[in-house]
Amino acid sequence: MIPGFLWIKHSKGCKHKAIVVVIGYQTGTEPTSLSPIMEPSDPKKEKDPWTKENSKAFEAKDVSKYYDPCQEAAERTYRCLTRNDGDREFCRDYFEYDHSVNHTQYRDCKKQWTAKWREEKAKNFFNWS
Numbered sequence: 001m002i003p004g005f006l007w008i009k010h011s012k013g014c015k016h017k018a019i020v021v022v023i024g025y026q027t028g029t030e031p032t033s034l035s036p037i038m039e040p041s042d043p044k045k046e047k048d049p050w051t052k053e054n055s056k057a058f059e060a061k062d063v064s065k066y067y068d069p070c071q072e073a074a075e076r077t078y079r080c081l082t083r084n085d086g087d088r089e090f091c092r093d094y095f096e097y098d099h100s101v102n103h104t105q106y107r108d109c110k111k112q113w114t115a116k117w118r119e120e121k122a123k124n125f126f127n128w129s
Contacts, residue, residue, distance in 0.1 A: 080094055
């Protein structure tokens, strides 16, 4: 293995690939110093933010508490920016909406959540049961 090249390791049962940068090596052995960077899940496979769990958590929270059903998308965006020195162009999948694959990231996730929340609120407004 040559220093400076990428070494990709995938463990059995692990959902993520670990990309490690080879800093040094000894002849006939594995690299001596590795710097792992975890890759996020595919942003195009974002799940629907409106789930029963999210809805119940939002309704059950205290008035003074903030609940963000799209926190996972926000964290992936921040991790991408951190890994790539703030290069927004490199992380554009996290900032755009792709209609062909129904890809939602934070801003679009938040819009979907708010629209569905308002719809449910209006639908249940007169249901006092």
